[in-house]
Amino acid sequence: MTQFKPSKHVVILPVQSTEGGSVRNAAIATLIRKDGVDQTILAKRPIPYRFLNLLHVLFRLLCWKGEIIFLHYGVLYSLFGARVLALYPVRKFVCALLRHTATRNQVFLEVNDLPYEQAIDLELGKNNLHNFDRLLFSIKELRFIFASVEMKKYACNLYDINDGHAFHLVNGAWPVAIPPSVDTYREENCLNLVYAGTLNEGRQIEKMISVISATPHKLFLLGENGDWIIDRFGEQERISYLGSLSEAEAAKFIETCDLGLIPYDDERLYYNLCFPTKASSYIAGGIPFLSTRLIELRNHFSEPAAHFVCMSQWAEFLCSEENIKKIRVGREMLRTEPLVSVLWPILWEDLCTAISKSLEKR
Structure with a gap:
């Protein structure tokens, strides 16, 4: 049985989270922090500070043993940068380190985005991260938590990931205190x-x-x-x-x-x-x-x-x-029956409960 109770968490966060990826990371960090997890929270900083963060993370991954580690793909992407991470010696080194860490610990790698596919469809300019991804997703000892059902299916089919090591945690929201709805429409057919x-x-x-x-x-x-x-x-x-x-x-x-x-x-x-x-x-x-x-x-x-x-x-x-x-x-x-036509949980607390139950069944 796999348990989802991380003892170590490595995440990178901006000063203020306003867009999807950073909001997701901040939410996960908040939920994991409630369990008293040892968190390594890295801030987005200029290159000299990024290098120090990189050394800090690499050292911890090298030394940890017997831990349950929750690591974000975005940490690797942010610390190295797409061009450096795609270089043959760098990607070989990073994946060798992750394999070493995963043989001594349980490592969950949270995959919020697939940067190669994202760059193509968002017209951000192509990168060579598919070469890194091919090595990364071939590490049999890693467990992957994808940000959607379809992303998980796509990656499992493309990289032949063991289904027992692939999970999903969609992007949630925090509960909102919604006031009772009243008919305040100024124009009958205006929304x-x-x-x-x-x-x-x-x-x-x-x-x-x-x-x-x-x-x-x-x-x-x-x-x-x-x-x-x-x-x-x-x-x-x-x-x-x-x-x-x-x-x-x-x-x-x-x-x-x-x-x-x-x-x-x-x-x-x-x-x-x-x-x-x-x-x-x-x-x-x-x-x-x-x-x-x-x-x-x-x-x-x-x-x-x-x-x-x-x-x-x-x-x-x-x-x-x-x-x-x-x-x-x-x-x-x-405003009265919020889950009637929502087929999955959408609040962060409920999503984390759901993934914990999913992991316990494996």
């Missing part, structure tokens, strides 16, 4: 729509804004890197860019809206492998969401909590009085 997430140009954000502009609804945009929006679309009465908010501030704003949006391109591999943090944030905030037909999200949600529609049909969907009524019904339901 308050919200997109909460990174607003980098070129990720269907432009298309989403254009589509919503053709409907009677209001759109609120929360997130980093959205300064270009005003330059591109100008000042519009129904489109509001609110900038980057803290996780708590974003959660408080989300609960005042009617419908969350997830506009990712469902024809791209990586988006279908991901479980966007915003999906859990919307549901925890008591609002349903409209998404493109992403495979991973369809594993977890159904109507009326979620609506899966090709983006080319979003305007038509949002202009239908029948669908507006469905959205409002979903909003009411999520």
Whole structure:
């Protein structure tokens, strides 16, 4: 029987967590800290400090024995950088060290992203990390915790990972104190729509804004890197860019809206492998969401909590009085029976309980 009670935890965190990956890491760190785990928390710093962090982590991995270690893939990616980590001698050394550590300890490697596939589909520029991944996922002694069901399936099939050593922990949310819903709609067929997430140009954000502009609804945009929006679309009465908010501030704003949006391109591999943090944030905030037909999200949600529609049909969907009524019904339901059409847990505490039970069965 495998037990998920880490004694050591190595994670890298920014000063403030505002986007999916860092929010996930911060949540896991908070939950693990409750059990009194020995945590090595690294801050994102300039290169000289990064080198000292690297030496510290390598030394600890070399020396630990008889421990249950929870390590994030992102720690390796951040400390070495993609180019260095992909170099043959470096990747051989890192994987040899991880194999050494995993033979002396139980090591759980949390895999939030697959950087090679992510770079291709997000048009970040190709990297050679698939060479590192091929070595990493071949280490039979490691146990892997992926950030979604589809990511786990993909990696297991591609790298022939032992199914007994592969688990998933999707991106959750913290519970939100949702006030009772009241009918405060100023216009009968006008909804308050919200997109909460990174607003980098070129990720269907432009298309989403254009589509919503053709409907009677209001759109609120929360997130980093959205300064270009005003330059591109100008000042519009129904489109509001609110900038980057803290996780708590974003959660408080989300609960005042009617419908969350997830506009990712469902024809791209990586988006279908991901479980966007915003999906859990919307549901925890008591609002349903409209998404493109992403495979991973369809594993977890159904109507009326979620609506899966090709983006080319979003305007038509949002202009239908029948669908507006469905959205409002979903909003009411999520304030009274939040788990009726949610097929998996979405709160962090419940997710960690679920993965612990899963590990105990292996």
